Amino acid sequence: MKDYYIYYNNNFVRQSNATLPVLSASTQFGLNVFEGIRIYKEDAYYVFRLEDHLKRLNNSLNQIGFKTKIISSKNFVEILKELMILNDIKTDFSIRFTYLVKEVESWSSNSNPVFFIAPLIRERNSSDYFKTIVLTKIRRISSLAMDMKVKCGANYINGRYALLEAKSKGADLPILKNKDGFISESTGACIFLVKNGVVVTPSLDSDILESITRDTVIKILIENDYKIEERHVLEEDLNESDEIFLCGTSAEITPIKLLGIKDFKIGDLTKFISKEYKYATTAKKYKNYSWTTKFKI
Ligand code: PMP
Secondary structure, eight states, X not given: OOOOEEEETTEEEEGGGOOOOTTBXXXXXXXXXXXXXEEEESSSEEEETHHHHHHHHHHHHHHTTOOOOOOOHHHHHHHHHHHHHHHTOOSOEEEEEEEEOOSBOOTTOOOOOEEEEEEEOOOOOOTTOOEEEEEOSSOOOOTTTSOTTSOBGGGHHHHHHHHHHHHHTTOSEEEEEOTTSOEEEOSSSEEEEEETTEEEEXXXXXXXXXXHHHHHHHHHHHHTTOOEEEEOOOHHHHHTOXXXXXXXXXXXXXXXXXXXXXXXXXXXXXXXXXXXXXXXXXXXXXXXXXXXXXXXX
């Protein structure tokens, strides 16, 4: 992997020089909060839903008890531009924006976190890309125990257990039920299904991350007069669905095949939403939502 420049602790440094004590609170206990954000290239560069990512990161910082003020979107774009120049980035890419604790401390650390912004080269998913899913025995962590609206590194180990189970069953990805037995989400993406002509997605009280892409998809569907239900979703709904897709910043719109289903075809609604999502990410449509931050270098 290329040794990219990243922005760490107020400096531009090579990733290999951005160090952390092995006994820091973040390395020992997964004490960090983060966002993944995509930048798409067209006639200019477009950061997708930057303000919403910063808002969620700020909320994660507050919820986990970090007393620091997040950088502004203007500041963020300036750092981004410098990173693109230093790393000679001229394509679509994404970044990981993480606050962590450098101090050698326990999970109860009160230290001020530092942050890094690191580029990851990721192009759009190709149109024939799909994943196979399976329901796992592992349940989603309850928001009564760990707030699932907080993007904290430690929360992701729940997804790791589920992924191990899914892989052992021959699927690419898991779908987890929540403590009440309702369908929750996958490891890094939310789920939508189409059943009897209605688009269905687990409601926000299903122990899911409040996904920005989920919100984008819902708004696109409403704009296009689709019927959408945000509700508790049952295993039967999944098995009886005509189409399933996952969505997320990284997953974008990922068509889904249930493990064991043979003659799989990517459905019409999934194709439609993939197309519209692509337009939304570069402000070709849905301009009234102001979802993109455009810049040139
Ligand atoms: N759920 C989880 C657990 C995630 O990590 C992600 C990725 N951030 C998502 C859903 C999708 O969220 P978003 O659309 O905001 O990227």
